[in-house]
Amino acid sequence: MKKEEIKMRQFKYMYIDESGDLGLYGSNYMTIAALLVTEPKELDRIIKSLRRNKFRKELKKAIEIKANKSSSQLITEMILRLNQVKGAKLFFIVLEKQKVTSEYFKSNKHRLYDYVAGRLAKNIILEGGYVEVRVDLSKGKHILREDFNKCFLRNLHKNSKPTSVTIFHSLSHCWAGLQFADILAWSCFQKFEHSNSIFIDLIILEKEIYFVW
Secondary structure, three states: OOHHHHHHHOEEEEEEEEEEOOOOOOOOEEEEEEEEEOOHHHHHHHHHHHHHOOOOOOOOOOOOOOHHHOOHHHHHHHHHHHOOOOOOEEEEEEEEHHHOOOHHHHOOHHHHHHHHHHHHHHOOOOEOOEEEEEEEOOOOOHHHHHHHHHHHHHHHHHHOEOOEEEEEEEOHHHOHHHHHHHHHHHHHHHHHHOOOOOOHHHOOOEEEEEEOO
């Protein structure tokens, strides 16, 4: 095997997004999904194919694919095609908001989000290799992004031994992986918030679902 091929196999790409909210009077649950792949270009090809062919009309004016603005047919197709991406792994964490009793978290939604994402990171096992993490850009201030990065990395390293991890906070319309993460987080959210497991049951990839508290 060539050195270039070995190097490529050492790289992993993780995409993270959430569904639901952390407000006191919003949803009952909040879910975060992490999609781990070795070949992100496969995700790009799927999105391009959907835009050019079967869902050309639906996506004609859409800058990006968002679950809450997409047809059930499009969401289903994305999941079925993702099932064919070799080596892809999925990780979910579910927060039932009524179980949050600590004022330390209730008074600061960014702190709570970082904690939940950190719990997710703690359950992801990585043995060596370089990991590029992309999180949907939702934190406007640099200090909030830094707080997230520190919490996520601290927890990721508790059970994993990646060679190096780099975290980017990116605009989802620029990254196919983040659009898939949105679909996945939404599918998990539907299961717990609305007792609708139709979409998450379509997933046949290796997946883990964890719970906070």
